[in-house]
Structure formats: structure tokens, C-alpha cells
Amino acid sequence: MKAIVWWYRMGLICGLGSTILVWGNEEAPLDRQQVSSLRTNDAPGEEGTCIDKHECLSIELTNWFKKMAVERKSDEILCQDHNLIQEETSSKTGGITEDEVKPIFEVTDCKMEGATWKYRYQGAKGKNRIFHGKGKLSFTKHSSPPHGYDFGMKTGRCLLVDADIESIEGWFIEGIVQGEAEITYFDGRQHKVTVNSGVMAGLVREFGDEMDPITGRPKLEKRLYGLKFMHRGQPHSIHWELRDNEVKVLRDQDQNQLLVVVPNNQTWMYLYGPLDDDDMMLQARQAKLTHIIYRNCLAIPQFEPFGETFDYDLQILGKTKATVAKLIRFFEIAANEKEKLDTRFQVDPDPVDLSNAEILFRLNGDPSQKPFLSVTTLDGPSKAIFEGGQRGSVLTGQGVMKIVSEYRRKDVMPLASNSSEETDTQNATTTTMPSNELQIEAYLNEMLTYDALPFRLGHVKKIQSIHGHFSSGVLNGLAKVSFTDGTVWEGLTKEGVWHGVVRYLERPFTKGRRKRFIGRIVEDVILSGSTMSKDDQIAEVEFFGTYKNGYINGPGWKFQIGGSFLFGDFQRSSTFTTNEGAYINQDLETGYVGSFQEGKMMAGQVAPVIGHTIQNGVAVPTFGPAHGPVYRFVAPSDTTDELTDPLVADSTEEIWVYVKASQVSAKAGEGLFAKKEIPSNTVVSFFGGLRMSFNEWNSTKPIDPEYWIKVNDKEVIYLPSEFGRDTSKYRATLGHKINHSFSAWNCMFHAMDHPRFGTIPAVRTTEKVEPDQELLCLYEIQYHEGAPWFQELWRQELDYDIPIGPFGHRGNKSSPGEPMPVMLSNGTFFQEFYQHAIEVLKLDPQT
Structure with missing residues (x-):
């Protein structure tokens, strides 16, 4: 009886025949007065009150988690308010046999496979130096253990222990852990456990490092990441998983989630539904707490799902598709x-067909004979330096092959009196070249690798270096090929060729x-x-x-x-x-x-x-x-005759937008409106049309056409007015219908690769747009580039006749005598002028 009472006070499980004693309170929901005593200042709601039973239970659960997260509290204190009940071992543990009992460690003969002698013991000892009393076992992964990690060798007692465990600290009785213990792992995890005869049997609290966002280092206090109950060394019943983003997941012993708790506007939202490996809840429903059961030192909320189903992303904490x-x-x-x-990507297991493969590089000659390697890369024959790994008749180990340029150092000095000076046109300096082959060989190391060049040969696509693991002169595993323009190929290789996942990165x-x-x-x-x-x-x-x-x-x-x-x-x-x-x-x-x-x-x-x-x-x-x-x-064109499929509407625009009279002003003409609610950061329209180089555009008089936009610093897209105004002539894209605003804009233009028209401006919303709301963009043009209405609006809203405004300068007017730029020949203004000159003024078009 005394033993039973002692184990009760320690919060442990005691085996009594076919039944076990466990903590529990089958159903103990709190009323409003009881909850008021649990409320803390940072709990949601008004101090001492809660709106309904669900909120009361939510507060109760929140405070239970806070209590469990106190690292220094013992399991005896955490479980002291719980009652003991009896449960059939077979019904809850799956009938764990003696062979399935998993101790934390076992003392064994040093000849046993997997046993280690590389550990240190600090603490009280009994007879024959066996662990007895408060102590700590520490382990090492080093092949040559540091001083003191040889206790097993000295005593002849080796241990079978999980290789991830760094230390075990607690009370030992005749070499066996008993009571509360602390297990620390090499990855920083820390488990506060309850142990019975060397076997975890009770509450297990899993702590880990929490990074300080300011210092970037782990905080002193570890963070609670998990709660579970162990029976005979095996997980028993449900367990809680706590994450960095405050999400809490309740799972059963088969890893099926029962409930997910997510933060929601300073309170908690409870979700029920399947959770996949991508942290996505599929067809989830909200849940309402009905009561909380306390069993085996754990809180088990009982709930009722309600409402419609939806997908929920636990990484961004929001509903999703x-x-x-x-x-x-x-x-x-x-x-x-x-x-x-x-690291989840692996090399293709299929063999390489070298007779039909594109090899990254080949070694030409014996690499052990010269300071420089003679290689053939995808760029052709070249020379290279190999750094890292081992160099002999073959290249072996992790290293980098730096391709040598044709540039030479500027400080090469004369080697012989008969040396002749010649101009190094690439360096634009005068250097003295060696006079014989031996001297040339000795000064090969004066040539520069590409990454040592003062500049990178413009943007010539040439290999700069090849980094990876070399085996007998051949790349195997993860490799990186860097080019002189800053771009990189990175991927998995096998026998010197790409053979697996590969990616190309821009500079x-x-x-x-x-x-x-x-x-x-x-x-x-x-x-x-x-x-x-x-x-x-x-x-x-x-x-x-x-x-x-x-x-x-x-x-x-x-x-x-x-x-x-x-x-x-x-x-x-x-x-x-x-x-x-x-x-x-x-x-x-x-x-x-x-x-x-x-x-x-x-x-x-x-x-x-x-x-x-x-x-x-x-x-x-x-x-x-x-x-x-x-x-x-459609290939880019600068003539209206080449406007291919001008009446075939864009599929994206068909979903989101429509055209009608603008609400900006009577002079604004037509505008673009939302067909339905549009989320922020959504592409809804495009600006397509005719293309012209920026230099050619600057050489024209930009008063016509009225529909134009800069794609970048090299190109302009425009539509003649007859097409831009009339959707019966052009509706392949509708971005040109968007009107301008300096202050009320809700979308913006940015470049985008379109499947029909190549790189053109796309319209992306910057905020949520309501149904039938007009889309307005800020025209990102300078004052002097705008039409008269744009300049007038600029003066009214931005700089009030001040030449320099927040959106740029007004530009310079033409000087007297400066030639007038030609007009666009396909513009409305030019066509009217041309017609007037021929028909009214009777001018000869040839002269």
C-alpha cells in the first residue's frame, strides 16, 4: 500500500495485474464562477467573465497549456489535481508485451552490437561504481571521444541507448533511472519525463529551442513543443503537438488528428478535419467545445463540429484553396x-548512358603533372585550377574547379634579358612575357580565375567555376556551375552529367x-x-x-x-x-x-x-x-495590319473585368470595372497592342495615340485611337481602358510574360476591389510625357505649378529651331493631317 501511495505522489503508473492506474477525470466542465478563478490578465475577454460555455472552456484550456509550459514544474505538481481511475491495459495500450517494452537505456556487455562505451557519468555511485542517486549520463558522437567519455570502458558496463540522446539526468537506483528525469538530444530538444524502472511511464513534456527574433540566438528558456503520455516506453492514447506559430494539434496514437487549435484575433479557433503532410486541412469544419476530459495528465477537449467545410493552411493560418x-x-x-x-531531392537511381549523354566537363591529360588542369567544358577547351579535396592522378573529394581566363596579372615581371615586351590588349597594360617554355610553365599561376577579374567580361556566358564532390575526377551528387554573368546551374549529378533535379538561377x-x-x-x-x-x-x-x-x-x-x-x-x-x-x-x-x-x-x-x-x-x-x-x-508587330486575333478576348479578363462608361469624369471615356469581388494581389487585365522601341518612340511626337505604356526602358506598347476607343475593333486585352488616379488607385501595372503576347504590362490589384468598382491605376509617367489632361491634373493635385514634384520633373520644352519629331504614321492625328494636306492643300505626297 505504501508503494502505491508513493507512486501516486510521484504521478506515475503502477502495474497492478491486468489493469493500470492512470490519472483522469472523466468529465469536469467548469461553470462560470470556476472559470473566473482561472482567468489571467492576458486571456481574451473581460476580466472575470466569459460569454458562453465554449469561451469558458477555451480559457480553461489556455491556462492548462500555460501551466504545462512552465519548464521547472514537476510532474507531481502538474498532475496533483487529477483523480486516479482504472483502465484495462489491453483496451488502451494495444496489449504491449514484454518484448515491446522500450527502456531509455540498457546496461549490457560491451561486445553487444550497437553498445557504446563512450559516455561520462557525473553523480552519486553505489557499489562497483554503479549509478546510484542523483546523476547525469552524457554521450558523444565523436569517433575520438573527449577526456572523460570512457566510463563504459573503465567499468566494463556499456550502454544500448538512442544515438540521438546527448544526456540523461535524474535519479538512479542500482543503475536504473527512476522518477522524474530530463533527457536532452543533440538537436536541442529536451524531454522532461516520468520513469518507472528505467522505462518512460507517465507524462512527457517536450521542450525545444525558441529563437530570439532580435539576436537570432536561442532564448534561455526553452519552449514547450509537445505533450504526451507514455506506458511501458510506448506512446499511450492521445498527444498534443505545439508549433512555433502557436498552432496546437491534438492527435491519437495512430497520428490521426482529433482537433487543431489556431490563433484567431487574440483568441482561438478550433478546427476539425483531416490534416495532410503539407500542413493542409482538407474539408475542415469549425468546432465548438462542449467539455474537457482530463485523463493521463492530459486535457482532452470534447467538441461538436459545425458550419460549412473549407480548406485551411496551417502555415499561413488562413482559409485557402x-x-x-x-x-x-x-x-x-x-x-x-x-x-x-x-535535401529531399535525390539523384536519379537509373544508370547513366555515357554514350548518349551531355557531360559537364572532361579532363584532358594527367591532372597530377601541371598546376593547371586542361579541361573541356560545355564552353569548349579551357584551363582550370582545382581547389579542395585531393589531387593526384585523379581529383577526389569536395572541391571547386575554377576556370582560368585569358587575362594575366598586371604585375608580371621580366624573367630574362631576351624577353620581349608586348601589349596585353585584354588587360590594356604592358607586360613582359617569359622567354621559354619552363618560364611560361612557372608563370601559369599568374593567370587570373574569372572570380578574381576586376570585371566580368561584360555578360559573356562562360563558365566561371564548377563546385561539387569529385570522385576519380568525375562529379557525383549536388553540384553548382557558376557563369561569368552571375547565373548558376545547380542540381544533382551522376558520373559527370546532370541526372536528377536541376534548377537555373538568375543573377x-x-x-x-x-x-x-x-x-x-x-x-x-x-x-x-x-x-x-x-x-x-x-x-x-x-x-x-x-x-x-x-x-x-x-x-x-x-x-x-x-x-x-x-x-x-x-x-x-x-x-x-x-x-x-x-x-x-x-x-x-x-x-x-x-x-x-x-x-x-x-x-x-x-x-x-x-x-x-x-x-x-x-x-x-x-x-x-x-x-x-x-x-x-503572336509575334510582336508595329503595324495595325499585324494585330492578330484582335477580337479574341483574354480568358483572365473574361473572369474578372468588363468595360463601361468611367465614373472618374465625363471626359474620361470608358473605364474598366470589376465583375465580382477581386482579392488583393490578383492579375485581372493586360495591356497589349503594337510595339515600338523606346528610341523610336522618343523620335516621334507623342500627342497621338492616346493609348500607350512603357514596358521597360527599351520598349513601348501602344494602340491607335481607333482601336483603343472601340472594343468592336480591339478587345484582345483591356488594360488600356483603365483610367488614372494620383490618390485613389487600387491597382498597378507591372511586366508579365503573357502566353499570347509575350512580355507586356499586366494589371495587378493592390487592395480588395468590390463588385462593379472601377479599377484605377497610377500612370507611372513623367509630367513631360503625359497628355495635356494629365499635366493639368498633375498641376492641380501634386505640385501646384512647382516645376519639381514628388512624381518627377516636368521636363524641358523644345528650343527654338529644334526639328519637330515625326508623328506616328498610323495615328489618328497623322491620318487627319495627311488627308487635309492631300485633299485641301493639294500637296504632292511624293514631295
């Missing part, structure tokens, strides 16, 4: 720009200048695990896909300008050419499926994205039935 969110999750992993290629830009897909960011934290600030130089991923034998083979993605994507399933291709391709819009819900040649859509129809599968680690989208007209890429 699972098909979209899962694709975003894949793209975030693929575009993890600040880190190496994710780095700051976050504000990026133009392709950007992962969801919450307080500058990319959810794939990387952090970045607006000033970081980050490389954008342009291509991500599967290679085999050095060629694109299998699923591949091209990250387009503006946030859209091209997908293809390729068979030994070196370009983006496939009959099984797709262009997927920025919303990741719709796209065009069909054939593509070198990245251009030859024929495609609209189809919805309904999901995706994973093939060799790469997402493969699945689509619903294709429908509607067949769309195709």
Missing part, C-alpha cells in the same frame, strides 16, 4: 534561393527588384525556412525540372516574369519544346494546355488546375477538361 496552396508549397521549396537545393537581385515568383512572406520570413530582408541579394529561380543523361527529361517548370509559370513533360530536350505543356496563370487556378515550342505557345486551350501529383520530387499539375477557342503566341 488546397490545390493552389499545395502548388505554392512546392514552388517555395523549389525556389529556396538563399539555401542549397533541398542575384534585391527583393524589391525581383520579377518572378516570390514565396509568401510573413514578417520577412519565407515559409520554406529562409529569412531575407529587402536589401538581400537573392537569385531568382528561372527553371526547375528533371534531367537525365544531361538533358531535360521528365517534368519541368519555367518561372515566368510576373509570377506565372510554364510547365512541360519533356523527352530528351534542350529547349522548352513539348506537346504536353501548359501555361499556368499567376492565380494557379487556371491556365492553357497544349503544345509549346522553345517556350512559346503554338496552340493552347483554357483548362482549370484541379490538383497535382509528384514525379521524382517535381510537381506535375493535373487539369480539368480544356475548352474554348484555341489560343496561340
Whole structure:
């Protein structure tokens, strides 16, 4: 009886025949007066009150978690208010046999396989130096253990223990852990456990490091990450999983979640539904607490689901569409720009066909004979330095091969009196060259590698270095090929060729200048695990896909300008050419499926994205039935005769917008309006038309046409007035219908790769737009570039006749005698002038 009472006070399980004693209170909901005693100052609601039973129970559960999170509290205190009840062992534990009992460690003979002698013991000892009393066992992973980690060798008592455990601290009785103990793991996790005869049997609280956002270092106090109950060393019944973003997941012992608790406006929302491996709740419903059961030192909320079903993303803590969110999750992993290629991707297990492969480089000659390697890369014959690893008759180990340029150091000195001076045209300096082959060989190391050059040869596409693991002079595993223009190929190699997932990264830009897909960011934290600030130089991923034998083979993605994507399933291709391709819009819900040649859509129809599968680690989208007209890429043109399919409407615009008389003013003409509610950051329209180089545009008189926009510093897109005003003549895109506002704008133009028209301006909302609300953009042009109405509005709203305003300067007027720029020959103003000159003034068009 005394033993039973002692174990009761320690909060442990005691085996009594076929039953066990466990903590529990079958049903103990609190009333309003009881809850008021539990309320804390930071609990939601008014002090001492709660609105209904659900809120009262939510407060009760919140305070229970706070109590469990106090690291220094003992299990005896945490469980002292619970009653003992009896449960059949077989009904709750699955009938755990003696062979299935899992102790924390076992003392064994040192000849036993897996036993370790490399540990240290600090604390009280009994006879024969056995652990007895308060003490601590510490383990090491070093092959040559530090001083003191030889207790097993000295005593002849080796241990069988989990290789991830760094230390075990607690009370020992004759070499066996008993009572409360603390287990620390090499990865920083810490478990506060209750132990019976060396076996975890009771409450287990899992703590871990919490990073300080200011210092970037772990906080002194560890954070609670899990709560579970153990029986005979095995998880028993339900357990709680607590995450960094305050999400709490209640699971059963088969890892099926029972309830998910998420933060929601300084309170909690309870969700019920299946949770997949992507942290996505599919067809979830909200839940209302009915009461709380306390069993085995754990709180088990009882609830009733209610309301409509929805998908919920536990990473961004919001309702979502699972098909979209899962694709975003894949793209975030693929575009993890600040880190190496994710370790989840593996080299293709199929053998390499070297007779039909594109090899990254070949060694020419014996690498052990000369300071420089003679190699042939994808660029052709070259010379290289090998750094790192081992160098002998073969190259071995992790290293980098730096390609040597044709540039020489500027400080090469004369070696012999008969040396002749010659001009190094590439360095633009005079250097003295060695006079014989031995001296030339001795001064080969005076040649510069590309990364040591004062400049990078402009933007010539030439290999700068090859970094990876070399085995007998051949690349195997993760490799990175850097080019002189700052771009990078990174991927998995086998026998010297790309053979697995490969990605191509553009040269780095700051976050504000990026133009392709950007992962969801919450307080500058990319959810794939990387952090970045607006000033970081980050490389954008342009291509991500599967290679085999050095060629694109299998699923591949091209990250387009503006946030859209091209997908293809390729068979030994070196370009983006496939009959099984797709262009997927920025919303990741719709796209065009069909054939593509070198990245251009030859024929495609609209189809919805309904999901995706994973093939060799790469997402493969699945689509619903294709429908509607067949769309195709239109080559850029600068004449109205070449406006191909001007009356074929854009599929995205068909969903979101329509044209009617503008509400800005009577003079504004037509405007663009929302068909339905449009979320912020949604692409809804495009500005297509005729193209003209920026230099050519500047040489014309820009008073006609009235519909024009700069794509970038090199190109302008415009529509003659007769097409821009009349949707019966042109409605392939409708972005030109958007009116301007200096203050009330709700959208903006940015460049985007369009499947029909190439890179053109797209209209993206900057806030939520209500149904039938007019879309207004800020025209990002200078004062002197605008039409008279634009200049007048500028003077009224911005600078009040001050020449320099916040949006730029007004420009300079033409000087007397300066030649007048020609007008656009396809503009309305020019056509009227030309007609007047011929018919009224009777001028000869030839002169």
C-alpha cells in the first residue's frame, strides 16, 4: 500500500495485474464562477467573465497549456489535481508485451552490437561504481571521444541507448533511472519525463529551442513543443503537438488528428478535419467545445463540429484553396534561393548512358603533372585550377574547379634579358612575357580565375567555376556551375552529367527588384525556412525540372516574369519544346494546355488546375477538361495590319473585368470595372497592342495615340485611337481602358510574360476591389510625357505649378529651331493631317 501511495505522489503508473492506474477525470466542465478563478490578465475577454460555455472552456484550456509550459514544474505538481481511475491495459495500450517494452537505456556487455562505451557519468555511485542517486549520463558522437567519455570502458558496463540522446539526468537506483528525469538530444530538444524502472511511464513534456527574433540566438528558456503520455516506453492514447506559430494539434496514437487549435484575433479557433503532410486541412469544419476530459495528465477537449467545410493552411493560418496552396508549397521549396537545393531531392537511381549523354566537363591529360588542369567544358577547351579535396592522378573529394581566363596579372615581371615586351590588349597594360617554355610553365599561376577579374567580361556566358564532390575526377551528387554573368546551374549529378533535379538561377537581385515568383512572406520570413530582408541579394529561380543523361527529361517548370509559370513533360530536350505543356496563370487556378515550342505557345486551350501529383520530387499539375477557342503566341508587330486575333478576348479578363462608361469624369471615356469581388494581389487585365522601341518612340511626337505604356526602358506598347476607343475593333486585352488616379488607385501595372503576347504590362490589384468598382491605376509617367489632361491634373493635385514634384520633373520644352519629331504614321492625328494636306492643300505626297 505504501508503494502505491508513493507512486501516486510521484504521478506515475503502477502495474497492478491486468489493469493500470492512470490519472483522469472523466468529465469536469467548469461553470462560470470556476472559470473566473482561472482567468489571467492576458486571456481574451473581460476580466472575470466569459460569454458562453465554449469561451469558458477555451480559457480553461489556455491556462492548462500555460501551466504545462512552465519548464521547472514537476510532474507531481502538474498532475496533483487529477483523480486516479482504472483502465484495462489491453483496451488502451494495444496489449504491449514484454518484448515491446522500450527502456531509455540498457546496461549490457560491451561486445553487444550497437553498445557504446563512450559516455561520462557525473553523480552519486553505489557499489562497483554503479549509478546510484542523483546523476547525469552524457554521450558523444565523436569517433575520438573527449577526456572523460570512457566510463563504459573503465567499468566494463556499456550502454544500448538512442544515438540521438546527448544526456540523461535524474535519479538512479542500482543503475536504473527512476522518477522524474530530463533527457536532452543533440538537436536541442529536451524531454522532461516520468520513469518507472528505467522505462518512460507517465507524462512527457517536450521542450525545444525558441529563437530570439532580435539576436537570432536561442532564448534561455526553452519552449514547450509537445505533450504526451507514455506506458511501458510506448506512446499511450492521445498527444498534443505545439508549433512555433502557436498552432496546437491534438492527435491519437495512430497520428490521426482529433482537433487543431489556431490563433484567431487574440483568441482561438478550433478546427476539425483531416490534416495532410503539407500542413493542409482538407474539408475542415469549425468546432465548438462542449467539455474537457482530463485523463493521463492530459486535457482532452470534447467538441461538436459545425458550419460549412473549407480548406485551411496551417502555415499561413488562413482559409485557402488546397490545390493552389499545395502548388505554392512546392514552388517555395523549389525556389529556396538563399539555401542549397533541398535535401529531399535525390539523384536519379537509373544508370547513366555515357554514350548518349551531355557531360559537364572532361579532363584532358594527367591532372597530377601541371598546376593547371586542361579541361573541356560545355564552353569548349579551357584551363582550370582545382581547389579542395585531393589531387593526384585523379581529383577526389569536395572541391571547386575554377576556370582560368585569358587575362594575366598586371604585375608580371621580366624573367630574362631576351624577353620581349608586348601589349596585353585584354588587360590594356604592358607586360613582359617569359622567354621559354619552363618560364611560361612557372608563370601559369599568374593567370587570373574569372572570380578574381576586376570585371566580368561584360555578360559573356562562360563558365566561371564548377563546385561539387569529385570522385576519380568525375562529379557525383549536388553540384553548382557558376557563369561569368552571375547565373548558376545547380542540381544533382551522376558520373559527370546532370541526372536528377536541376534548377537555373538568375543573377542575384534585391527583393524589391525581383520579377518572378516570390514565396509568401510573413514578417520577412519565407515559409520554406529562409529569412531575407529587402536589401538581400537573392537569385531568382528561372527553371526547375528533371534531367537525365544531361538533358531535360521528365517534368519541368519555367518561372515566368510576373509570377506565372510554364510547365512541360519533356523527352530528351534542350529547349522548352513539348506537346504536353501548359501555361499556368499567376492565380494557379487556371491556365492553357497544349503544345509549346522553345517556350512559346503554338496552340493552347483554357483548362482549370484541379490538383497535382509528384514525379521524382517535381510537381506535375493535373487539369480539368480544356475548352474554348484555341489560343496561340503572336509575334510582336508595329503595324495595325499585324494585330492578330484582335477580337479574341483574354480568358483572365473574361473572369474578372468588363468595360463601361468611367465614373472618374465625363471626359474620361470608358473605364474598366470589376465583375465580382477581386482579392488583393490578383492579375485581372493586360495591356497589349503594337510595339515600338523606346528610341523610336522618343523620335516621334507623342500627342497621338492616346493609348500607350512603357514596358521597360527599351520598349513601348501602344494602340491607335481607333482601336483603343472601340472594343468592336480591339478587345484582345483591356488594360488600356483603365483610367488614372494620383490618390485613389487600387491597382498597378507591372511586366508579365503573357502566353499570347509575350512580355507586356499586366494589371495587378493592390487592395480588395468590390463588385462593379472601377479599377484605377497610377500612370507611372513623367509630367513631360503625359497628355495635356494629365499635366493639368498633375498641376492641380501634386505640385501646384512647382516645376519639381514628388512624381518627377516636368521636363524641358523644345528650343527654338529644334526639328519637330515625326508623328506616328498610323495615328489618328497623322491620318487627319495627311488627308487635309492631300485633299485641301493639294500637296504632292511624293514631295
